[in-house]
Amino acid sequence: MATSCSLLSLTSAGALAPAAFCQGVRLRPRAGRQCTPPHANRLHSSGSSFCAAFSLPLSRRDDVTVMSATADGAAPQPRKGAKGHIDETLLTPRFYTTNFDEMERLFNEELNPHLKQEEFVAMLQEMAADYNQRHFVRGAEFRSAAEKLQGATRKFFVEFLERSCTAEFSGFLLFKELGRRLKKTNPVIAEIFTLMSRDEARHAGFLNKALTDFDLSLDLGFLTKNRKYTFFKPKYILYATYLSEKIGYWRYITIYRFLKDHPDRVLYPIFGKFEAWCQDENRHGDFLAAVLKSTPQDLKDWRAKLWSRFFCLTVYVTMYLNDVSRTTFYESIGLNTKQYDMHVIIETNKTAARLFPAVLDVENPKFQAGLDRLCDLNTRLKAAQKSGDPKWLRNLKLVPVVAGIAAEILGLYMMPAVEAGSTDIAPFEPQLMY
Numbered sequence: 001m002a003t004s005c006s007l008l009s010l011t012s013a014g015a016l017a018p019a020a021f022c023q024g025v026r027l028r029p030r031a032g033r034q035c036t037p038p039h040a041n042r043l044h045s046s047g048s049s050f051c052a053a054f055s056l057p058l059s060r061r062d063d064v065t066v067m068s069a070t071a072d073g074a075a076p077q078p079r080k081g082a083k084g085h086i087d088e089t090l091l092t093p094r095f096y097t098t099n100f101d102e103m104e105r106l107f108n109e110e111l112n113p114h115l116k117q118e119e120f121v122a123m124l125q126e127m128a129a130d131y132n133q134r135h136f137v138r139g140a141e142f143r144s145a146a147e148k149l150q151g152a153t154r155k156f157f158v159e160f161l162e163r164s165c166t167a168e169f170s171g172f173l174l175f176k177e178l179g180r181r182l183k184k185t186n187p188v189i190a191e192i193f194t195l196m197s198r199d200e201a202r203h204a205g206f207l208n209k210a211l212t213d214f215d216l217s218l219d220l221g222f223l224t225k226n227r228k229y230t231f232f233k234p235k236y237i238l239y240a241t242y243l244s245e246k247i248g249y250w251r252y253i254t255i256y257r258f259l260k261d262h263p264d265r266v267l268y269p270i271f272g273k274f275e276a277w278c279q280d281e282n283r284h285g286d287f288l289a290a291v292l293k294s295t296p297q298d299l300k301d302w303r304a305k306l307w308s309r310f311f312c313l314t315v316y317v318t319m320y321l322n323d324v325s326r327t328t329f330y331e332s333i334g335l336n337t338k339q340y341d342m343h344v345i346i347e348t349n350k351t352a353a354r355l356f357p358a359v360l361d362v363e364n365p366k367f368q369a370g371l372d373r374l375c376d377l378n379t380r381l382k383a384a385q386k387s388g389d390p391k392w393l394r395n396l397k398l399v400p401v402v403a404g405i406a407a408e409i410l411g412l413y414m415m416p417a418v419e420a421g422s423t424d425i426a427p428f429e430p431q432l433m434y
Helices: 050-054 100-106 117-128 140-148 151-181 187-212 220-226 234-261 269-293 302-324 327-332 337-352 365-386 391-413
Strands: 025-029 063-068 095-097 229-231
Touching (some): 095 151, 234 302, 327 337
Antiparallel strands (some): 025 063
16 A cells, blocks of 8 residues: 555565554553554555544544563663654544454444455456465665665655555554454455555565665564554445455556656666556455445445545545655656646546545645645645744644645535446346347
8 A cells, every 4th residue: 555544655575463552552542432453554555634633534643552571671662773753743644443342243244235256256267366475576776776766856856765665564464453353254355465565564574674775674573562543434445445446456557557657767766666566556456346335335335425525625635735745756667746646546546536535636736726825835834834933823824825735625625426337237238229
């Protein structure tokens, strides 16, 4: 998962041992929330969310605090030489958790008659084939290419690797826990989630290994035990994760195709892996679409239309703001950042329109104009936050900026929607024509 609903994104084979991460971990949920394991999160990549920022559909009260400590009570530390801290902003990829008991009910064939088990069996067979088993192989050219990257390009490329690694790892954690929890309820679905976690772990491990070319790495085990996890209801997890996988596909394949036509712009060999890599994202998205179709109540009524537009908006806005603030990186590989992002948004929206009952009118020029105004407001927001003004004055200056952001988001959300979506294919009955 390359990006996530946010504002609002190992061993040599890519496998991680989640059991090792759980040692010494205590979860302290806020009042009224279910206590869940630390390796139960999500949203790739693609982050924190408008949801977190504006209490839709949850608020900070839903955060789950992960606590750990050493035997002598000292605060835990990342392993030597590795990074164990990620700056938390409204655009930072987050770790997520959900109600796993409700997930078990969703995938229980006796309780959910809409599950099409034969379709899931076919998907399981495709994922079990593991087409990318030998794809993520490194060579000496990785390190040598990294040594040539300098200045702002190097800085933003490292940020790209860090954010992508965090988002992919977040997907691994959630999928791995779902695979464990669903073994008795629905073994086929459980195995699919386990294989999806295999893919996400492989991606995260490959990205983290790439960071070592820049003399950096993330302590993923430390992050697992010490970052906060944000609670999402299962249906919100499914909406956002589906979009995350599909937008990840379009991001990767667009970069790959562009660089294939412009080989002189390839700064680092990881881009050559994107064609096969994005197929993992696409398969994950297709599976999540099938899961959403098994809950037609989440795709047909007026609430579904509102939530579909909401999650489309959070994913698109998050990606746009993140990328525009790091335009140096995209320009270094020859892309026009805003054109690239709008292409990805439009294609993802077309894909989502095959499933969601309503999507945003992203091809309306007013939509990109609103995104551009949000970028300007985001720049002002960061400048105000970094100013040396007294706290009271800084907060006072933030009021009109935050109000402007909220107004722009609401304006984009209230634009006339595009009616779409189909959970079933109409039966076709051949007739004689004269």
